[in-house]
Amino acid sequence: MKVKELLHEFQTNQDYQELDELSFIRKIYIEIGKNKTFDVRYYFGNTATQKQIYRLAKKRTGVEDRLDDREIICYSLARQCEYIFKKLGYSCTVTHEPKELEHVFNILTLKNGDRIKLDLQADLEFIQTRRRTRHFGTTDDEYVLLTEVPTEELERADRNIGYTSESGEYTDEVINSVISNLSDLPLAERVTSFINDEDIIKISADMGYMQQYSFYYKMLTSLAENEIWKKLYIFPCKTSQEEYTSCIFIREQEPTVFLYSNKHNRFLNVDIDKIPDLQEEGLRLGVRGTEYETQKIDKEIVALANKQSPNFLFLGFANVNHIESYFRVIKRNYRNLGCISKTILKKELDNQELILERFNNADIIYIGGGNTLELMKILKQYNMISLLEEAYNDGKVICGLSAGAIAICKYGLSDARKYKEFKLTRVRGIGLVDLLVCPHYNLDGREEELERIMKRTKDVQGVGLKNLQALKIIDGNISIISDSNDDKVKFIN
8 A cells, every 4th residue: 555545544544543643653654654665766776865855854844745755764754744744733843963964863752752763764675574673762861851761561552553463463573583593503504494484585585685685694794793894795676677676695515506586585695607608697795785896996006906815094084974884885796806905994993003013014095985075074183184195106096986086186066055946065085196087077066067177177187087087197107097988988177
């Protein structure tokens, strides 16, 4: 049933009206959650795509027309919940997570005046597997004015609406039982038995892609905590039908590969020798969107280090709240190219000794994308600009993606500042390269913005780099590397 139809049911169905208040709200929360999935375009897209989706999601207007959109992000889903609950007579607001300003959720006021937290986007994975939710009626030190819903009250409400089994159990118990029964088996047998378990297949069958990927990632981590990303890997893929799927790879003497089949709603074992044939047919392994389809560029970066196993240092400060997840993707890509990868986490920024050690040991320093202003602030605050300059002068390979490219250059065009309308601004980088760079030059409006900014920038040359394009600069000599068919780069004097 679509959400518009559900709203009508919420308003008119006598069965809903006879529920107590908590059960009624809980039923709405669960039913909406069954109908939504996190937007793969947002997750896999580049910064510009994400900003475009985010701007639309924030809009208060047109929410009714978007109620049946299956793919959401936190903001769009929070707006929809706000609309639905207000239609049902409740005060419901959209609220920013104080620790992470880009994430939003709802606060709903009950008839008795109590205010409870509803973070439906964060609970989609749990709802679609009929597990205990983790983000309904919760509170912590940041939310002292919110009311925490007792566990026993949630359990009572879930029994009322038929969310749990007849005996009142969630699927958590089933999943935990499956995992505990496999603990003594070798790795490959553990994984194989888990993903082929009929209960697990049934539990995960109706999930949206992003929730399903998250579910299996967490389950495999629980199943093989010390072996994940060492011997056991799970990563997103794309099929010839432009569908996203997942691959599980077990690295032992005899490697084992599983691909999730959307047709059969389960992981299927695939002969590793067949993978090249599947790739020829359109399968892309380890896809993370256009920002990461840079194999040719990545190979060139590694080649410039001129070492068998170069030490690779990733600086993800432009996405400081998500360094670990960003690093996992980068690490996997560069591990496949023979690199030994390190990063500097947010919690390690005060450890100057560790930072110095990582810079000194690095053969390649890779500065990731995200918020340019946040990146430059951290580089300045923790004295890393001088370390980058020293590394550059020592002949180490310095490279940057998007915000990272801007940081390397004298200037760059950035959308890190917020405007009422689309507009880029010139920001100052470190100046290792005497250029003004405009990343994502192929996106709407950037050509005009680069020309506008260059009219008042006379001391450097401007360059517009499209996605999947890079400049290689050695001793002032510039050459173009492209992972697409387009190797034409725009230079403006």
